[in-house]
Amino acid sequence: DTAVSQTPKYLVTQMGNDKSIKCEQNLGHDTMYWYKQDSKKFLKIMFSYNNKELIINETVPNRFSPKSPDKAHLNLHINSLELGDSAVYFCASRGTSGMENIQYFGAGTRLSVL
Amino acid sequence: QQQVKQSPQSLIVQKGGISIINCAYENTAFDYFPWYQQFPGKGPALLIAIRPDVSEKKEGRFTISFNKSAKQFSLHIMDSQPGDSATYFCAASKGSGGGADGLTFGKGTHLIIQP
Numbered sequence: 001d002t003a004v005s006q007t008p009k010y011l012v013t014q015m016g017n018d019k020s021i022k023c024e025q026n027l028g029h030d031t032m033y034w035y036k037q038d039s040k041k042f043l044k045i046m047f048s049y050n051n052k053e054l055i056i057n058e059t060v061p062n063r064f065s066p067k068s069p070d071k072a073h074l075n076l077h078i079n080s081l082e083l084g085d086s087a088v089y090f091c092a093s094r095g096t097s098g099m100e101n102i103q104y105f106g107a108g109t110r111l112s113v114l
Numbered sequence: 115q116q117q118v119k120q121s122p123q124s125l126i127v128q129k130g131g132i133s134i135i136n137c138a139y140e141n142t143a144f145d146y147f148p149w150y151q152q153f154p155g156k157g158p159a160l161l162i163a164i165r166p167d168v169s170e171k172k173e174g175r176f177t178i179s180f181n182k183s184a185k186q187f188s189l190h191i192m193d194s195q196p197g198d199s200a201t202y203f204c205a206a207s208k209g210s211g212g213g214a215d216g217l218t219f220g221k222g223t224h225l226i227i228q229p
Contacts, residue, residue: 004157033216041201043158045216055214090157094212101210103148103217105157 003027004106006091012112013081021076021109023091031094032074033103034066036087043090049074078111086113117141118206120220128228133191135223137204140185144206148217149178149189152201161202162189165210194227201225 004025013019025032031050037043047066048055054066063079078085091106120137127133139147148163164171164178164187171178177190191198201224205217 031212031214033212035216041222043203043219043222045218048212048214048216050214092212100163101212102160103212105159107155107157
C-alpha cells in the first residue's frame with residue numbers, strides 16, 4: 001500500500017491552462033510538502049503545510065496554490081501554466097520513525113507544458 | 115544563493131569500490147542532514163541521516179561523516195554494487211525531517227557502479 005500517492009503520474013497540457021495534482025498520504029502525518037524537480041534534477045521546496053499553517057517559498061509564483069481538504073491530502077493547483085512550469089513535482093509528508101522525523105516522498109508527477 | 119553545495123556532479127566507481135560524495139552547507143541553523151537516494155522514475159527515499167552532535171553514523175554499507183567546524187558532510191558507500199547506481203542528494207534542514215521550511219537539497223550526484 002503506497003504511503004504517499006500522487007495523481008496523475010504524467011500530465012501534458014497547453015500553456016495558459018489550469019491544472020491540479022493530487023496528493024494523499026495514509027501515514028497519519030501532520031506535515032506535508034510540495035517540491036519541484038527541474039530538468040537538471042534540482043529539488044526545491046515549494047510549500048510546507050502543517051495544521052492549516054502554510055509556509056510558502058518566496059520564489060514560488062502565486063499561480064501555484066496548495067489546497068488541503070483534510071490532513072491526509074495536499075493538492076497543488078496551478079493557474080495559467082507556463083513553459084517554465086514543466087518539471088517533476090513531488091509531494092512528501094513528514095512523520096516520526098523511532099527517534100527521528102522522516103520525510104517520505106511520492107513517486108512524482110511529470111508535468112509537460114506545451 | 116545555493117545553501118547546500120554537492121560534489122561531484124557525476125561519479126563512476128567499480129563494483130566493490132568506495133563511492134564518496136561530498137556536501138557543504140552555509141546556514142549554521144541547519145541541524146539535520148539526510149542523504150536521499152533516487153532511482154529513475156521514483157521519488158527520493160531516505161538513505162541515512164545525521165545530527166551535528168555526532169561526527170559519524172554508519173548503517174550497513176553507508177556511512178555519513180560530519181565535520182561541524184568545516185560545515186561539511188559526506189556519504190561513503192562501501193563495497194559499492196551495481197544496484198547502488200542512482201542519483202544521490204544531500205540535504206539539510208532546521209528541525210528533524212525537514213521542519214517547517216522543508217529540506218534544502220544539494221544538486222545531486224549521478225552515481226554509476228560498473229560491474
